[in-house]
Amino acid sequence: MEKVGIVGYNQVKLQSDANYGRYEMIFEAVRGAIDKAGLKKKDITTVISCTNDYYDGRTISNCFTVEVGGGYLADESKVEMDGAHAVLYGLLRILSGNHKLAVVWGGSMPSCFPYHTTRLYETDPTWERPLAYVNDITAAGFQMRAYMEKYGVSKEEVANVAVKNRKNAAKNALALEEAQNQNITVKDVLNSDIYADPVTELMVAQPCDGVAALLLAPEKQARKITDNPVWITGVGWNQETYYLGDRDLSGSKSLELAGKMAYNAAGIKDPRKEIQVAELYEAYAHEELIFTEALKLADRGKAPELNTNIKGDLPINPSGGAIGGNPPCGTGLIRIIEASKQLNGEAGTYQVNGVKKAIASGQIGMCAQNSILYVLEGGN
Amino acid sequence: MDEKVIVTNKGLVKAEFAFWVGIFLDKFYDNLENKKLIGNECPKCGDVFVPPRKICGKCNIVIPFEENWVDLPETGELMNYTITYHKINDRSDRKVKKPQIIGIVKIDGSSTGLVYRLLDLEPEEVKIGMKMKIQWEDNTKGDPSDIKGFIKV
Numbered sequence: 001m002e003k004v005g006i007v008g009y010n011q012v013k014l015q016s017d018a019n020y021g022r023y024e025m026i027f028e029a030v031r032g033a034i035d036k037a038g039l040k041k042k043d044i045t046t047v048i049s050c051t052n053d054y055y056d057g058r059t060i061s062n063c064f065t066v067e068v069g070g071g072y073l074a075d076e077s078k079v080e081m082d083g084a085h086a087v088l089y090g091l092l093r094i095l096s097g098n099h100k101l102a103v104v105w106g107g108s109m110p111s112c113f114p115y116h117t118t119r120l121y122e123t124d125p126t127w128e129r130p131l132a133y134v135n136d137i138t139a140a141g142f143q144m145r146a147y148m149e150k151y152g153v154s155k156e157e158v159a160n161v162a163v164k165n166r167k168n169a170a171k172n173a174l175a176l177e178e179a180q181n182q183n184i185t186v187k188d189v190l191n192s193d194i195y196a197d198p199v200t201e202l203m204v205a206q207p208c209d210g211v212a213a214l215l216l217a218p219e220k221q222a223r224k225i226t227d228n229p230v231w232i233t234g235v236g237w238n239q240e241t242y243y244l245g246d247r248d249l250s251g252s253k254s255l256e257l258a259g260k261m262a263y264n265a266a267g268i269k270d271p272r273k274e275i276q277v278a279e280l281y282e283a284y285a286h287e288e289l290i291f292t293e294a295l296k297l298a299d300r301g302k303a304p305e306l307n308t309n310i311k312g313d314l315p316i317n318p319s320g321g322a323i324g325g326n327p328p329c330g331t332g333l334i335r336i337i338e339a340s341k342q343l344n345g346e347a348g349t350y351q352v353n354g355v356k357k358a359i360a361s362g363q364i365g366m367c368a369q370n371s372i373l374y375v376l377e378g379g380n
Numbered sequence: 381m382d383e384k385v386i387v388t389n390k391g392l393v394k395a396e397f398a399f400w401v402g403i404f405l406d407k408f409y410d411n412l413e414n415k416k417l418i419g420n421e422c423p424k425c426g427d428v429f430v431p432p433r434k435i436c437g438k439c440n441i442v443i444p445f446e447e448n449w450v451d452l453p454e455t456g457e458l459m460n461y462t463i464t465y466h467k468i469n470d471r472s473d474r475k476v477k478k479p480q481i482i483g484i485v486k487i488d489g490s491s492t493g494l495v496y497r498l499l500d501l502e503p504e505e506v507k508i509g510m511k512m513k514i515q516w517e518d519n520t521k522g523d524p525s526d527i528k529g530f531i532k533v
Contacts, residue, residue: 116466116473117472120469125397127524133495134495141464142462146460149508197463197479197503198462243492245486245492246492
């Protein structure tokens with residue numbers, strides 16, 4: 001694969017109720033990324049917007065976000081759902097050879113819409129939606145139970161992930177304030193309200209308001225723009241079947257295959273030895289364990305035994321992950337930004353030592369029906 | 381930042397959609413109305429789908445409408461379950477006082493799971509692998525609500 005560089009990024013502070021317009025928020029994220037990279041509006045040749053019409057409360061919602069997203073008289077297109085998939089679209093555009101700078105932005109404001117109801121619109125309208133037993137909340141409960149039952153993993157081991165990510169989020173100034181829990185314990189997590197048993201409220205990556213933006217450039221331009229481009233050396237994506245009743249929810253086939261494809265592209269043979277940090281889009285604490293195993297960073301059922309703290313054997317989600325704040329359509333994009341910060345040594349109090357290769361994942365749908373993985377490398 | 385913006389526009393979107401269920405699901409719903417469960421079998425891989433499907437995604441072929449129908453029993457095995465106080469519909473989500481137990485039941489002789497409420501059970505009684513049976517609504521209408529839920533056999 002030709003080299004494509006990440007040459008800039010920016011993320012707004014995540015908030016449960018941001019109390020300002022979404023268009024201001026998009027502008028803040030995108031303009032911030034352009035300014036930080038020392039670029040101008042005229043340098044942008046293509047823009048990929050990433051939102052969801054239901055979340056925006058209007059159809060073809062990008063017609064209103066073109067200007068604030070830097071797309072005025074530039075070519076622009078939109079991806080629905082996770083920002084990590086929007087980065088794929090931006091990457092392909094750069095690889096087409098027609099563009100010198102792509103802006104990719106993603107995010108939304110769930111303080112303005114009933115999040116779980118909009119997720120219900122993902123379900124089959126001719127069979128599941130009328131009774132609404134299949135929804136994002138029950139799906140989370142099924143997924144955690146399937147994983148625990150298959151491998152004998154305990155609730156405490158899952159709660160540990162929530163504790164780690166919430167403590168990590170406390171070090172990340174841009175994380176959601178409600179998720180910055182420096183003194184949280186496993187007991188706190190287990191005693192929080194039932195969400196969808198065995199999932200408790202504190203195991204959930206809380207949907208919140210936020211937007212992030214990323215800039216991509218082909219190798220030649222990337223070297224002109226910055227001394228520290230982050231190279232995308234591998235990407236893989238995959239999708240599994242829709243109905244929950246058809247799937248083995250104890251693992252993630254889609255991320256397993258996405259990982260295989262990305263590792264192959266990047267020439268990674270032993271991910272446990274070659275990767276120094278992972279930023280994974282875990283919509284719930286148990287998903288981090290499932291994804292760790294799907295990506296061959298731990299054997300099946302053994303992810304709880306891996307030390308994934310910032311100073312551990314393989315740090316996962318040092319930024320706090322999605323549990324540190326989950327702005328729909330922005331979360332996967334933020335994972336790529338956080339992995340890039342680690343490679344550039346910009347992660348401050350949650351910096352992992354000696355990061356040469358990092359991975360970042362994104363997902364879409366109930367129980368991560370669709371997954372994507374990036375391998376990122378720093379240095380020139 | 382102390383000042384709270386109090387002017388908001390409430391966007392009311394009302395659009396009634398009518399989804400064409402297709403002839404496979406139509407036949408399935410006609411049978412549900414008579415308190416009978418049917419599925420169909422992929423002629424290539426042998427998977428049995430309930431509700432029936434026109435296309436087997438794995439084999440990427442059409443399952444002919446004229447054949448491949450399977451009569452299924454009312455019984456099955458509990459594959460998975462969750463308990464939640466959250467109740468969601470197409471307008472809002474809210475918390476209810478009595479939690480609902482929602483399970484995935486694999487009907488005997490089928491290859492897929494049905495997601496429904498589990499009735500007349502206390503949370504501590506629920507065990508994966510339990511034998512379950514359909515509880516029908518008294519007055520059926522030919523839609524998903526004809527199955528009230530599943531009860532323990």
